Amino acid sequence: MKNVRKIQKKIALERIQILYLNAIHYSIINKEIGLRQLELIKRLSLKFNLRLPYPYKLFFCKNCKMPIFPGIDSKIRISNIPRLHIKVICLKCNGVYRLFLN
Ligand SMILES: [Zn+2]
Numbered sequence: 001m002k003n004v005r006k007i008q009k010k011i012a013l014e015r016i017q018i019l020y021l022n023a024i025h026y027s028i029i030n031k032e033i034g035l036r037q038l039e040l041i042k043r044l045s046l047k048f049n050l051r052l053p054y055p056y057k058l059f060f061c062k063n064c065k066m067p068i069f070p071g072i073d074s075k076i077r078i079s080n081i082p083r084l085h086i087k088v089i090c091l092k093c094n095g096v097y098r099l100f101l102n
Pocket residue numbers: 061062063064065066090091092093094095
């Protein structure tokens with residue numbers, strides 16, 4: 001039964017990659033469809049207990065857990081104090097969180 005779970009996880013990761021590319025594509029054309037794709041990514045990662053790769057994490061707010069498009073629904077700044085980090089400001093909840101780079 002362990003092999004079945006492994007195969008399911010692999011298929012889910014492939015599906016997440018397809019949805020991610022679709023979400024970027026639809027962020028310009030039709031934002032509602034893009035947000036729906038991001039919701040599906042979140043549901044798949046929760047169901048199959050998958051850790052999302054780093055660039056995918058920029059698409060979800062850490063405060064309100066809502067799907068956001070970086071640059072459209074959030075402001076991104078780079079700062080060097082106290083350590084090199086990316087500062088993400090969510091425009092939906094005005095929450096600020098930091099992603100440290102080293
Ligand atoms: Zn937020």
